[in-house]
Amino acid sequence: MAEFDTIDDLPADSRVLVRLDLNSPIEDGKPQDNRRFDRHAETVRELADAGHRVVLMAHQGRPGRDDFTSLAGHAEILADHVGRDVAFVADTYGDEALAAIDALGAGEVLLLENTRMCDDELPEESPEEKAETEFVRTLAPEFDAYVNDAYSAAHRLHASLVGFPLVLPSYAGRVMETEYEANTAIATREFDGPVTMVVGGTKATDVIGVMDALDEKVDRFLLGGVAGELFLRAAGHPVGRDVGDTDLFDEQWAENRELIESVLDERGDAIRLATDLAYEGSDGDRAEVAVEDIDEKTAGYLDVGSETVAAYGPPIRESDAVFVKGALGVFEDERFADGTVGVLEAIAETDCFSVVGGGDTSRAIEMYGLDEGDFSHVSIAGGAYIRALTGEPLPAVKVLEAAAADR
Template sequence: MSTFRTLDDLPDDATVLVRLDLNSPIEDGEPQDNRRFERHARTVRELAEAGHRVACLAHQGRPGGGDFTSLSGHAAILADHIGRDVGFVADTYGDEAVAAIEALAAGEVLLLENTRMCGDELPEASPEEKADTEFVRTLAPLFDAYVNDAYSAAHRKHASLVGFPLVLPAYAGRVMQSEYEANTAIARKEFDGPVTMVVGGTKATDVIGVMDALEGTVDRFLLGGVAGELFLRAAGHPVGRDLEGMDLFDEQWAANHEVVEEILAARADEVHLATDLAYEDADGDRAEHRVADIDEKTVAYLDVGTGTVEAYDPLIRESDAVFVKGALGVFEDERFSVGTVGVLEAIADTDCFSVVGGGDTSRAIEMYGLDEADFSHVSIAGGAYIRALTGEPLPAVELLEASAEA
């Protein structure tokens, strides 16, 4: 277990600066409600109900990106989830922000403007450098405590994540606490039966790194997505290649084929590959090819096939723990949701410890009417989840621990 302090350790009657991760899809200029608002609302609501004065920091997109926008719309969504007003100020640490923070009364909540609109926020730098920015030096004296609830950004060395814990007593919010405990379980917990990892998604480089790092920890990997095709390519099948106009496979193959081939050679009995793959036929319907029958890749494969799902099902059901990183197909299209949803249904129906990681994959639970309560933990983190699985340090978590020790 971590040694950081949580909300249970926070003194009464505090003015608290809370870092959330409300980064959301933007449609027609407006943020879309998602699981992150619901999760972070628990921390903010608990602080407000305890009578603290709460000011929140969060980010949205990156400068120059199409989703880089103000947080004014985020405040309204957060308010709906908390069940109380959330004030908003279009300023992060200027005079307007300072005045709004100083005016907070007990139980009031304020959301400050997008941290990434501040020049001090984004460049990765040491915590000491970030603590010495005008951003941190201006805001810190206004607060009694800093609460980091942004586990999904904990791998970043940005000012709002690593600067404040050096100058304020620092605590973990409920999202930070629950995400850390679940996502480090693969290295920390003892399991009596098989430990299975479902590996998919489009970022094969990330998941191949996880597979390499978890040698001896995971008993078997069930593959799909881009990584699954790359492993099939390494096994001698004519897939895992880009077709014209595609940019998914060849570059990742060049970067990872040596590791893929090493994993396959050394741990072939642990790596379970798709036996069939699904594609869109000329009529726009789902169709499937048996991998053994593919002589040349002529179509884009968008899901594992039904035979693969049937083969993976008993392996999941006899597992003591299942970790999911990435979808097995393009589940957003119902025709190609068979792999992802089939695996999630098997996990939900099994009495095992289960963690579904990554914001995209977790969306399938909601989209297809599965009950989140049937999983031990549904993570909203992407990069931080990868780091937790591979045992890499998370700077924001390390600083919470250091603050507790200090």
């Protein structure tokens, strides 16, 4: 377990600066509601109900990108989830923000403008350098405590994440607490039975690194997605390469070929590869082909096939723990959701410890009417989940631990 303080340790009647991660898809200029709002609302509600003065920070997009926008709309969505007003100020640490913070009453909630609109926020620098920025030095004196609830951004060395714990008593919010505990379980917990990891998604580089790092912690890997095709390529099949205008495979193959081949060579007995793959047939319907029957890749494969889905069920059902990183197919298209949903259904029916990681994969639970309560933990983190699985330290967690040690 992490050695940080939580909001259970927060002194009464505090002025609290809280970092959330409300980064959302933007459509027609408006943020879309998602699981992050609901999760963070628990921390915000608990702090406000306890009578603290609650000031929130969050980011949205990056400068220069289409999703880089104000947080005004985020405040409205969050208010619906929290069940009380969330005021918004279009300023982060200027006079307008400071005046709004000063005017806040007990139990009131205020959201500051997008932290990434501040020059001090983004450059990756040491916590010590971030603590000296104008952003941190201006805001910190306004508060009694800092709470970090943004586990999904905890791998970043940004001012709002690592600067404040050096100058304020610091605590973990509920999302930070539960995400950290679940996502580090693979490294910190002992399981009685087999540990299985489902590996998919499009970022093969990430998951191949995880497979290598978790070599001794995981008994078997069930593969699909881009990583699954690249492993099939390493096993001698004519797949795992780009066709048409795709650019998912060849670059990642060149980057990871040696590692894939060594993992396959050393752990081949623990790695289950797809025996059939699904693609879009000439009539637009789902079509499937056995991997052994593929002489040349002429179509994009969009899911594992039904034989593979059936084969992945039994090893999941006899596992004591199952970790999911990445979808096995393009589940957003109902025709190619069988692999991802089939695996999730098998996990849901099994009495095992289970963590479903990555925002995209967790969306499938909602899309296909599965019950989130059937999983031990559904993570809203991507990069931080990868870091936790590979045992890499998370800078924002390290500074919370240091703050607790200094108290």
